[in-house]
Amino acid sequence: MLVLERDRLGSGTTKGGLGGMRHQFVDELDIRLSQLATAFWHNFEDRTGSRHDFRERGYLFIANTQEGVAELREPLPLYERLKVPVEMVGRVEIAELVPGMRVNDLAGGRFCERDGYGDPLVALAGFAASAQLAGVAFREGEAVVSLLREGDRVTGVRTRSGNVRAERVVVASGCWSSALCATASVAVPIWPYRRSIMESPPIPQLANIPMTIEWESGFHFRPKGKAQRFAMPNLTADGKEEKGPASAPLAYPGDYAPLEVPASLEPWVRARAAWRHPAFADLDIVDSWSCYYEMTPDDHPIVGAVPGVAGLYVAAGFSGHGFMHAPATAQLVVEEMLDGRARTIDITDLSLERFQTGRRPFKATVL
Ligand SMILES: Cc1cc2nc3c(=O)[nH]c(=O)nc-3n(C[C@H](O)[C@H](O)[C@H](O)COP(=O)(O)OP(=O)(O)OC[C@H]3O[C@@H](n4cnc5c(N)ncnc54)[C@H](O)[C@@H]3O)c2cc1C
Known part of the structure; x- marks a missing residue:
């Protein structure tokens, strides 16, 4: 088995993620994927031989409107059926979960103790090391220029240093997957959507809190080792919060403009953070970056065999939870x-087939 990476492992969206892990979705399949993945995260060391900083500290959603609380309450029967321990929480419990946080503007919240967070780059290093020991070869700095297709079968890939023949090819190139699949005449609707993260020095009294997310605004934060991380929605030209793209683009180009953190975000984060917790007053933002969510039209990934093209598989388009x-x-x-x-x-519902036939099995949600 061979992995071809045009840059360095982790240099795509993975290096920019917040590392959150949650069961609190509204589609059953997402929850089942979380359950399967969480079992692995628990045994990461045994399975890979590497360390990973997985913290099962929960996800806490907080809502400041009654409508927000009603939306949080809606999937509870689904959680109960799938045996995910999710509970609605009031101000008292919220204040216990995040000591010192402002709660007097909150109408309620929802908490799952099985959720948590990890470290994407550390986990990736562990996966890669154990794969290497199991015989997988990695070539960094080697881009796939095109897929090799003969009739209704993909037979390998073309790189700058030559062709690599393969019985099976998995396209897992994040938001760049659409351009790659197009070289085999396969239409894959995945496109980039910029999102950003900011970091401050650690806040010792918040070192063990859950991932905490304002339901209405999309502002969220978690401790991360020697830092406190903040994630935020985008802001539209008229200052409105935007968590996901308004619509799919008309075309799916392969290369995207260099990423910059929009200047409008920092004042918004400072204000939001200072309002939410006194410990975030006069926040010292020491780092910030933007990365691409790899979007699909229903905010769910495309995973599995490409219908009608033998040997070709896709695993991409995770829309913020890959x-x-x-x-x-x-x-x-x-x-x-x-x-x-x-x-x-x-x-089956994650197959590319759904975009070829117009089937829509999911309720879309972007955090
Ligand atoms: C701000 C932000 C916060 C996020 N927070 C979370 C979170 O809390 N929890 C969570 O689960 N997810 C989160 N995500 C999403 C998560 O990071 C992604 O879904 C995940 O990293 C996608 O991984 P990937 O391997 O599919 O894509 P990528 O990490 O983008 O990897 C694709 C790789 O393919 C390579 N590549 C591209 N084209 C080619 C080519 N032609 N040939 C060879 N190689 C190629 C790229 O260089 C890249 O390394 C977040 C994302 C962002 C942007």
Whole structure:
């Protein structure tokens, strides 16, 4: 098995993510993927031989409107059916979970103790090291220029240093997957959407808090080792919060403009943070970066065999939650490659087929 990476492993969206892991989705399949992935995250050291900083500290959603609380309450029967321990929480419990946080503007919240966060680059290094020991070859700095297609079959890839023949090819190139698949005449609707993260020095009294997310605004924060990290929505030209793209683009180009953190975000984060917690007053923002969410029209990834093109598989377009589901995705794609279908969880709904036929199995949500 060979992995071709045009830059360095982790240099795409993975290096920019917040590392959150949650079960609190509204679609059953997402929750099942989280359950499968969480079992792996628990055993990461045993499975890979590497360390990973997985903290099961929960995800706390907080809402400041009654409508927001009603939306948070809606999927509770689904969580109950799937045995995910999610509970609605009031101001008292919220204040216990995040000591010192302003709660007097909150109408309520929702908490799952099985959620948490990890470190995408550390986890990636562990995956890569164990794959290497198992015989997988990695070539960094080697871009795939095109897929090799002969009739209704993909037979390998072309790189600048020559052709690599393969019985099976998995396109897992994040928001760049569309351009790559187009070289085999396969239309894959994945496009980039810029999102940003900011970092301050650590706040010792908040070192063990859950990932905390304002439901209405999309502002969220977590401790991360020697730092405190903040994630935020985008702001439109008229200052409105925007968590996801308004619509799909008309075209899916392969190369995108260099990423810059929009100047309007820092004052917004400072104000939002200072309002939410007194410890965030006069925030010292020491680092910030933007990265691309890899969007699809229904905010769900495209995973599995490409219909009608033997030997070609896709695992991309995770729309903001690709890190947490990575171990589950890898397992299920391999099952599909070896057995013709994923056995552990039925992932038919993630197939590219849904965009070819117009089927819409998911309720879209972007955090
Ligand atoms: C701000 C932000 C916050 C996020 N927070 C979370 C979170 O809390 N939890 C979570 O689960 N997810 C989160 N995500 C999403 C998560 O980071 C991504 O879904 C995940 O990293 C995608 O991984 P990937 O391997 O599919 O894509 P990428 O990490 O983008 O990897 C694709 C790789 O393909 C390579 N490549 C591209 N074209 C070629 C080519 N032609 N040949 C060879 N190689 C190529 C690229 O160089 C890149 O390294 C967040 C994302 C952002 C931007």
